[in-house]
Amino acid sequence: xxxxxxxxxxxxxxxxxxxxxxxxxxxxxxxxxxxxxxxxxxxxxxxxxxxxxxxxxxxxxxxxxxxxxxxxxxxxxxxxxxxxxxxxxxxxxxxxxxxxxxxxxxxxxxxxxxxxxx
Amino acid sequence: xxxxxxxxxxxxxxxxxxxxxxxxxxxxxxxxxxxxxxxxxxxxxxxxxxxxxxxxxxxxxxxxxxxxxxxxxxxxxxxxxxxxxxxxxxxxxxxxxxxxxxxxxxxxxxxxxxxxxxxxxxxxxxxxxxxxxxxxxxxxxxxxxxxxxxxxxxxxxxxxxxxxxxxxxxxxxxxxxxxxx
Numbered sequence: 001x002x003x004x005x006x007x008x009x010x011x012x013x014x015x016x017x018x019x020x021x022x023x024x025x026x027x028x029x030x031x032x033x034x035x036x037x038x039x040x041x042x043x044x045x046x047x048x049x050x051x052x053x054x055x056x057x058x059x060x061x062x063x064x065x066x067x068x069x070x071x072x073x074x075x076x077x078x079x080x081x082x083x084x085x086x087x088x089x090x091x092x093x094x095x096x097x098x099x100x101x102x103x104x105x106x107x108x109x110x111x112x113x114x115x116x117x118x
Numbered sequence: 119x120x121x122x123x124x125x126x127x128x129x130x131x132x133x134x135x136x137x138x139x140x141x142x143x144x145x146x147x148x149x150x151x152x153x154x155x156x157x158x159x160x161x162x163x164x165x166x167x168x169x170x171x172x173x174x175x176x177x178x179x180x181x182x183x184x185x186x187x188x189x190x191x192x193x194x195x196x197x198x199x200x201x202x203x204x205x206x207x208x209x210x211x212x213x214x215x216x217x218x219x220x221x222x223x224x225x226x227x228x229x230x231x232x233x234x235x236x237x238x239x240x241x242x243x244x245x246x247x248x249x250x251x252x253x254x255x256x257x258x259x260x261x262x263x264x265x266x267x268x269x270x271x272x273x274x275x276x277x278x279x280x281x282x283x284x285x286x287x288x289x290x291x292x293x294x295x296x297x298x299x
Contacts, residue, residue, distance in 0.1 A: 003292075005294070006297055007292045008292060008293065011291065011293075015291065100284040101284075104282055107288050108291050111289070112288075112292065
């Protein structure tokens with residue numbers, strides 16, 4: 001495919017910058033989701049430990065105290081689940097944008113005969 | 119303070135109206151691009167020229183007849199040995215192949231006539247005409263994409279962040295400023 005009009009190869013640099021920025025934004029959004037996921041896994045582990053703990057610790061723990069502790073952890077888990085939903089909803093369009101600009105950058109680089117991965 | 123607030127409000131209002139104008143213009147040009155791409159599919163799907171259609175149909179019919187004549191090469195295929203005669207007539211070969219083998223020429227002519235009748239007064243589209251229409255359509259799509267790119271760059275200069283389409287034409291995205299409308 002040839003161009004019937006003059007091109008400005010410098011435009012590819014501008015696109016590359018946009019691609020880098022959108023990739024960084026997408027990466028940050030994914031990092032946030034991973035971090036929330038990690039925190040929720042820790043809470044789930046604590047809940048599991050509490051239920052599985054048949055040792056003296058549990059026996060020593062008053063059932064009211066145990067229920068309170070469980071309720072607190074479940075609440076924390078729910079909050080983190082909600083937070084993850086919100087983070088995912090925010091991350092989806094960011095990721096979509098990054099993929100879109102990535103695809104466009106690739107086709108423009110290939111059109112100019114430039115390695116898109118360079 | 120009141121003046122400053124009014125000034126900020128006016129700036130915001132202006133920014134909103136600029137943003138709306140950019141958004142509307144982009145939506146309009148993108149819709150035009152979609153229409154033009156749809157038109158391209160229509161051009162590609164236009165019926166071929168009548169003589170090409172007749173030629174293709176004739177070749178197909180002749181192939182079918184040739185295959186049938188391999189399956190039923192002699193008139194004896196109409197009959198079976200006397201020992202085989204039972205209450206019903208049962209030829210050695212399926213009737214379609216026999217018909218094609220012995221009435222092949224009439225079948226080919228009939229197919230050609232049917233195709234011509236289907237075209238009627240319409241002569242279809244020659245390959246040259248199709249290529250011409252596609253070239254014209256390509257030029258129109260590129261012009262629309264250049265207009266779109268001009269809007270995007272104008273918006274970027276105004277500080278608005280506009281996402282380009284992922285399937286935008288590289289010739290438009292990489293166009294020199296002098297090429298933009």
